[in-house]
Amino acid sequence: MIWGRRALQHVKRFKRLPFQPEGLHRCMSAATQNLVVEMDGKSGVAVVKLNKPPVNSFNLEFLTEINILMEKLENDKSCRGLILTSNNNKIFSGGLDIMEMYNPQPDRLAEFWRTLQGMWLSLYGSRLATIAAINGHSPAGGCLTALSCDYRIMAPGFTIGLNETQLGIIPPFWFVESMINVTGQRQAEVCCQKGLMMTTEQAHSIGLVDDVVPGEAILERAHNEMKNWLKVPDFARQLTKRQIRKPTMDRLIAKRDEDIQNFVQFITKDSVQKAMGVYIDQLKNKAKK
Numbered sequence: 001m002i003w004g005r006r007a008l009q010h011v012k013r014f015k016r017l018p019f020q021p022e023g024l025h026r027c028m029s030a031a032t033q034n035l036v037v038e039m040d041g042k043s044g045v046a047v048v049k050l051n052k053p054p055v056n057s058f059n060l061e062f063l064t065e066i067n068i069l070m071e072k073l074e075n076d077k078s079c080r081g082l083i084l085t086s087n088n089n090k091i092f093s094g095g096l097d098i099m100e101m102y103n104p105q106p107d108r109l110a111e112f113w114r115t116l117q118g119m120w121l122s123l124y125g126s127r128l129a130t131i132a133a134i135n136g137h138s139p140a141g142g143c144l145t146a147l148s149c150d151y152r153i154m155a156p157g158f159t160i161g162l163n164e165t166q167l168g169i170i171p172p173f174w175f176v177e178s179m180i181n182v183t184g185q186r187q188a189e190v191c192c193q194k195g196l197m198m199t200t201e202q203a204h205s206i207g208l209v210d211d212v213v214p215g216e217a218i219l220e221r222a223h224n225e226m227k228n229w230l231k232v233p234d235f236a237r238q239l240t241k242r243q244i245r246k247p248t249m250d251r252l253i254a255k256r257d258e259d260i261q262n263f264v265q266f267i268t269k270d271s272v273q274k275a276m277g278v279y280i281d282q283l284k285n286k287a288k289k
């Protein structure tokens with residue numbers, strides 16, 4: 001993984017925090033700044049709860065925190081599975097932090113995007129069995145995060161989707177391929193072009209979500225499903241996953257710098273900044289009402 005200077009500063013700070021999952025063999029919980037981690041040493045399953053109020057939006061620091069945790073879990077031989085959920089029972093994740101993209105410093109904007117690419121590569125390519133327990137709304141980057149897992153369980157009454165086109169932005173090819181790989185080409189064409197935010201039931205009907213379970217039962221269901229995934233020998237499961245996901249990951253790895261340049265160029269356009277300003281005003285005004 002390639003880290004920028006600012007991210008490295010954050011890594012040093014993070015390393016002084018108490019969470020050390022390696023070698024844990026009991027049920028333990030730990031918290032970093034924006035993540036709650038419960039590690040069951042017996043089953044080897046880590047439950048990671050996104051915990052960044054108000055909406056678990058991904059800014060550079062939060063993405064860095066997630067990347068560091070992923071690296072620790074990947075390196076912890078006792079860890080076999082990851083359940084990703086939210087500590088907020090209404091919002092899984094509001095997606096990328098829009099403030100990162102408004103009046104940005106180009107260097108930070110580039111670092112932000114590289115760190116998001118890093119998060120996607122580590123989650124999408126994880127050796128762990130990964131289950132998203134989607135216990136709240138999950139637009140755009142929140143949907144991408146869920147799409148990166150092996151299995152998705154969602155509570156009713158929420159919405160999910162890659163809604164970028166509705167905001168006048170183009171979902172990058174690796175967002176779209178993540179959707180295609182889960183729902184198939186036709187469904188991905190419709191929901192990505194239209195930028196659909198789907199209800200839980202609609203998402204279930206197109207295969208974006210594998211299972212629908214009430215919010216209060218979602219973690220129990222995720223643990224039960226995880227047991228099924230962990231019945232398969234790790235090595236066989238991991239290599240099969242890699243075989244299936246490698247072409248998509250390789251495409252981003254080959255075009256990583258180009259993808260960052262495209263993003264920075266696009267976001268810093270006057271017209272995009274203007275539209276972003278209007279969108280932020282709408283969000284803030286809605287919050288005030």
Ligand SMILES: CC/C=C\C/C=C/CCCC/C=C/C(=O)SCCNC(=O)CCNC(=O)[C@H](O)C(C)(C)COP(=O)(O)OP(=O)(O)OC[C@H]1O[C@@H](n2cnc3c(N)ncnc32)[C@H](O)[C@@H]1OP(=O)(O)O
Nearest residue numbers: 057094095096097098137140141170262263266283284287
């Ligand atoms: C060829 C390709 C070339 C270039 C590529 C270029 C493209 C760029 C691709 C970019 C991909 C982008 C991905 C994204 O994820 S963009 C973010 C999309 N997310 C959203 O639009 C979500 C917006 N938010 C909501 O819909 C609601 O807030 C939500 C999450 C459903 C929660 O609703 P609710 O509980 O009612 O809460 P509020 O709306 O009142 O919000 C509370 C508070 O949070 C602030 N906020 C919400 N979302 C975000 C966000 N994503 N980032 C930052 N801040 C957010 C909101 O403004 C309120 O703040 P306040 O201070 O007013 O309390």
